Amino acid sequence: MTTPNDRRQREGTAGPLSIRPALESDLSAINDLYNHYVRHSTSTYQEEPDSMESRFRWFRERAPGHxxxxxxxxxxxxxxAALSPYHSRCAYRRTVENSVYVDPEHQRNGIGSALLQDLLSRARALGxxxxxAAIDAEQTGSIALHARFGFETVGRFKQVGFKFGRWLDVVYMELLLEGNS
Ligand SMILES: CC(C)(COP(=O)(O)OP(=O)(O)OC[C@H]1O[C@@H](n2cnc3c(N)ncnc32)[C@H](O)[C@@H]1OP(=O)(O)O)[C@@H](O)C(=O)NCCC(=O)NCCS
Structure with a gap:
């Protein structure tokens, strides 16, 4: 079987991939990567780049379950990647929303898959x-990635976003974590 590491070797982006919890020293890179998609893509409906101040706040205010x-x-x-609360109402406490962002220079090398696989293991372990996954309908790559991990499309909200001068639909995908009843 060809692994993402094999593929990276073949495609010249060699080097072992590792995944670990983020540190404050990663936040600048995290923010730069996210802001790239804010500026150039509908994968986030945010329109203004995040400042480092708000990125630090976002990171420091997270609960251990997220x-x-x-x-x-x-x-x-x-x-x-990140797990975030889906909704602030208490009864939603065991539902999370996931985010995955890969450096555009390193897409299609298995990094998104590795991040999502790791994130789902953490989600399971956290109960x-x-x-x-709330995904802009134009982001077919992201929809395909989530489908590969067993996410099912459970809904589509039409024209709930407006970015780059056009209305955008959001596809909702959901994965129920077996064993976490
Ligand atoms: C979506 C995203 C995370 C995928 O990351 P990635 O590292 O490129 O994904 P992988 O290499 O692990 O791809 C795994 C599979 O997902 C699907 N996929 C990923 N990108 C795709 C694309 N652009 N078009 C079609 N299928 C795609 C494919 O099935 C792919 O397998 P394959 O390469 O063997 O065909 C990345 O494109 C990204 O950061 N996009 C912008 C941000 C975003 O949309 N994030 C999701 C919001 S939660």
Missing amino acids: PVTVALLNDRVAGW HHAVI
Whole structure:
């Protein structure tokens, strides 16, 4: 079987990939990567880049059940992922929303898959029950990635976003974590 590491070797982005919980020293790279997608993509409906001040606040205010992880390639952040609360109402407490962002220079090298696989293991270990991915309908790559991990499309909200001068639909995908009943 060809592994993402095999593929990276073949495609010249060699180097072992590792995933670990994010540290404050990763936040600048995390923010730069995220802001790239804010500026250039509908994968986030945020329109203004995040400041480092708000990034630090975002990181420091997270609960232990809502981790942030980074993928390191040759010791540099090549992607990050996070679990966030789906809703503030208490009865939603075992439902989380996931995020995965991969450096555009390193896409299609298995990094998104590695981050998502790791994140889902953490979600299971943390006792979460349902994982929701809210994905802009134009992001077919992200929809395909989540489908590979067993996420099912459970809904589509039409024209709920407006970015780059056009209305955008959001596809909701959900994974129920077996064993976490
Ligand atoms: C979506 C994203 C995380 C995928 O990361 P990645 O490292 O490129 O994904 P992988 O290399 O692990 O791809 C795994 C599979 O997902 C699917 N996939 C990923 N990107 C795809 C694309 N652009 N088009 C079609 N399928 C795609 C494929 O099935 C792929 O397997 P394959 O390469 O063997 O065909 C990355 O493109 C990204 O950061 N996009 C912008 C941010 C975003 O949309 N994040 C998700 C919001 S939660």
